[in-house]
Amino acid sequence: KARVVLRIDSSYDRIPDDSDAAILTSGLLGGQYVGLSPGGSETFFADGDRIDFTQSAIVLESLISKFLFSRAEEAATTPQETPN
Numbered sequence: 901k902a903r904v905v906l907r908i909d910s911s912y913d914r915i916p917d918d919s920d921a922a923i924l925t926s927g928l929l930g931g932q933y934v935g936l937s938p939g940g941s942e943t944f945f946a947d948g949d950r951i952d953f954t955q956s957a958i959v960l961e962s963l964i965s966k967f968l969f970s971r972a973e974e975a976a977t978t979p980q981e982t983p984n
Contacts, residue, residue, distance in 0.1 A: 904934060916941040917949065923957035932957060 908915070918939030925932050936951075945951075 906934065913944070915945045917943050917945050918953070919945070919951065920953035920955065921951045922955035925957075 904921075915936065916939040918941040920937050920939070922935050922937070923932050924935040939953075
């Protein structure tokens with residue numbers, strides 16, 4: 901768990917208070933950043949408010965390695981046809 905404090909420019913002062921935050925990756929090997937997904941609430945965050953809906957970072961490299969490992973495992977357990 902981590903605590904992140906964001907300073908958001910005043911031009912973005914109408915962020916619905918049911919919005920969520922997630923750690924996202926910029927491209928395949930890019931850096932990580934905090935992304936906000938707006939909710940549909942009629943009320944907005946005020947200074948000092950807290951975002952209750954958060955998502956953990958998904959490490960893209962980890963997902964790729966899991967995918968490749970499962971494909972290799974699948975190939976190893978699939979019977980190979982022999983030519984007649």
